Amino acid sequence: MNFFRHQEEARRNTGRLILLFSLAVIAVVLTVNLLFIAGIHFATYSSTEGSRAFEIYDGEHWAVVSFTTMAVILISSFFRQLSLSKGSDVADSLGATLLDPGSREADERRLLNVVEEMAIASGMPVPDVYVMEDSGINAFAAGYQPSDAVIGVTRGAISALTRDQLQGVIAHEFSHIFNGDMRMNMRLTGIIYGIVFIGEIGRMIVRGSHNRGFTTRRTDPRAAAFGFALMAIGYGGEFFGRMIKSAVSRQREFLADASAVQFTRNPDGISGALKVIGYGAGSRVGSPSALEVSHFFFGPVMRFRRAMFATHPPLDERIQKIQPGWDGHYLQPRMQHIEVRDFAYNDSDAISGFSAGQGEAPENVDSSDTAVAHADTGYEAIPYEARGEEFLRSEIAIINAMSAEALVFALLMSGSTEETAREQQNMIQQRHGSDTFREALRYLNEARRSDKEVRLELVERAMPALRRMSLRQYRTMNQTLVSMIQLDNKIDLFEWCLYRLILQYLGRHFGTLPAFRQKRKSAHALADDIAVVLAYVAHAGTKNYQAAVLAFEAGITSEQLLMRDCNPEHAPHKSLKPLNKALSALIASAPEVRERVMRAISVCVHHDGKITMEERDMIRTLGAILETPLGMFENPAELID
Template structure:
């Protein structure tokens, strides 16, 4: 199933989740109304039970009416919704907020710890292979079990969190398998669904918490008033609290069932995607076997582990099969094509119970630098992307619109291997700079500066006005370090710098967004390639500042955005081809690819930058299936007779990323005979 089909499936699942939540809330309201009716009837028949008047200063209830029913319903409904809204708001910080709630420690971008450095290298390279920003990275240092999760609303505000057990017990191949599994959740849109599910379940659970408080309060009051004849009122209040407690936890029970059902189907897909990324099953299967073999397994100690149970790589706690958020371990291992051998699992357990030698080649600490260990499988070692040679910027690649669309959000093993090459080919001085907040800002601003001296001077003036003279000087000093940077290294460098950029205060990020926008529109002379990179960085930072709050994005049909699509394709075709005739031909083919029968005329807006921004915003709101058509059309618009240069392929990747359709680095197939 491709990226767009997965997005559509998540959208359908989200709608079903909302429907089930509404059904659960209605059922809870009906039950509480029924119990309230019985209690109020009891009050009306027994005037002596005026406990409520004593504690609240109101007159005893003497009759049951619909106004009372509506009032109780409104209070219950408001309690659930406020509880859900509160939990969602506490998670507005995205994946980092979830990780911190679990007691995790952030991994600094410039960490020198060799184990944390290995983790960061693995995550950075999988992010590059996937075409998404590098997420925030966290470690649950007090968790010896093997587990991990990814959380957030969008890839820009995502966080990947692993337990200390992952770092201590997994080999590099196994760690790669686990991280690739988590990136599948990032790419398939599971994160937004998961974080919303946390909010919905908390809203239902709030009723149970309130019920428990009422019971405790009524018990204390009864103890204090033991000689009074009004204990019947306290008992009635306790009964009301007990009702809330039972209904709240029964609602939570069914919520957990929903949580488990949603999670199980997504986990199987994530396992399969991890194998697709790495071209080997041994890594992720080895991690699963260690979970089965070791006493601590994938267990978490955190008190709030059930909140994130549906996000985890493995079961976070001992639960009934009914509530299991993951398929059984033997089933997961067999689905990967590996054998489940109980004797092998016991042998793994015995081996880990014995003292481990420091030089043990299977020890996670045996080799910590780089992406692939010396003992990496032959299949991965031979992956086409692992060659050290970078394609010439003018090298040509054959592209087919359908294959490019199918590649979105679906990195193959070739991308996974080539990401290692890209990561290693970024000059070390730039990697070091990208991992420091101030230097990362300078590098990103330098990437945005134009080659034309007069335009660059105008851009530096904008930087000085918005960020200060020091930042303008830093950006200017960074320009020489970018000289000769290969076009395919621009996006990876921006991805490496992204976590450092996010570390700044929101006010500073807002000024940076404003600065990037000013640079993009400086004198309206910025090249489309630079403009697209600036736009992508600006949009990603905006996602960090204000994560999209809608439950599921993408509801618009392409038929309702035909002019936006036509405008975007016209701009891309005009800037991507040297002569007007070729550009018109590319535009016509792009329109026929996505909108057969379109009768409009080829027009490139004079103020193309504003038109480009508006078109991107409207097309980003399309349904997944229609976005797939847009990607196919853009592929045709940027290419000439189904052939693109490396630079044109990178332009396509940036535009797709701005549309939240991450495209891996290897676009198309190399054509023999091109520049070396």
């Protein structure tokens, strides 16, 4: 499944949608003008002189009314999209509640672990998870980018689905993230809202036409008629808008189902979830706001009498696409509370689809639902003598914002000399207090015992807890990280990777990272910036200059880029400013350009037949910065193995 190709397809579909909706907006503008002309006609018509409508309603009136109508639609659409710009905004509008990342309730822990495993294995931050208290089986993904996405799941899905089925549903939602569907869904919602707003103005005019006094109630029939006409125009536009939205959504659902199968390598998971819905559980969502964002969901939020308004294909058709030999039988919901413990430190390779070629990692969870579960998720079962990363993974599952902050400090200090680490510890104690200081020391001992290759993974796992910080706490943490990194007057690669991940994931969340407007520049137009990035990658993998030059040339001349005559000497070892500047240019490029850059980076890294820890860290970090997480590639293992 080439997610970049499907992102480009989504972009083209968005272009077609904009064309269709532009025609709809033009139709609305023309109809509003005709409405004014009709009103003037009836107001000025006489049997002797006829109508003066076209005499009075000249070109200037056409321009003013057209501009005003267009402005109302576009401005209301813009503000609606802005109100949904964060995934959390969508979740809040649906009445969903944020799930505590430290929850010990067995079913909630299982959901959190599934989401965490898939996020880490796909190279994206662990998203916030929201719960809707609906008995129907449903889920949604929302957000503009992988870095600000959220996952929402109904209580019915949490309790009625097995682990494999739940994994299939979550994989379906992750594929919407990678396919670029979330951004398109936001735009669809915004444009339809803009058209409907014309009808809302009409409704307000109708209400205002009923003038109530202390003793009398008078109605202005002309104002009421005008208001009703605007309502008809607005809601008529909504009618056609919903048809377009539903047609697009149905196609994207088939794609997301296929992607979920590829992710998990288990068609029984997602098909099983669909069969449980068909058995009778349904996928209904009770929130009044659900209909507006119905195309965000895994299943239909309500039954549609007309197929043209259905945002999802028929259930049987979806199942047959996944399992062509399906016998037509549905599945009963699982019995509750019968799954074995979900340890917090499950290896991310549990999702075999994200680690193709590596073999299947042993599961800590018996998804057959035959073992009796314990409400306690078993953190105490991890001996202190266990490897450091296992202890830290178990801690992350029950961590709060302060402890997560301390963990980040500890991971940063784990690569420092003893002298530098002592100065960094003093800085933490002075700026963040004794509690954070003591917690950082506790984690530091474990971080130093951990495999260095998992340090960035631990940062990504801690993201849900880090998002619980206030903006002020985040700014203070950010300043402390910068000061800690600058203490020894040099920045090593791990320090840069850790800081850029924090900046990428939390900067977007707290609104401190500036948004980049996408520019449709070709790879050749960005050749110098691509060369800078590849040169840094080449030098990160080896201390041998000639080997770095060969790796650079392999990447820059690969079939992904086919560039010639680029200078490999782009990587001054004393400064990372050129790299940061080059990345700023690439961030704003089109998804297909960023894909080609990431594949060229992979060629560069694999040139010598091996991959170092530094190269792994760099691929993961660059994937995050360029919003191209590993899960978007057909075989992520090709990039990191």
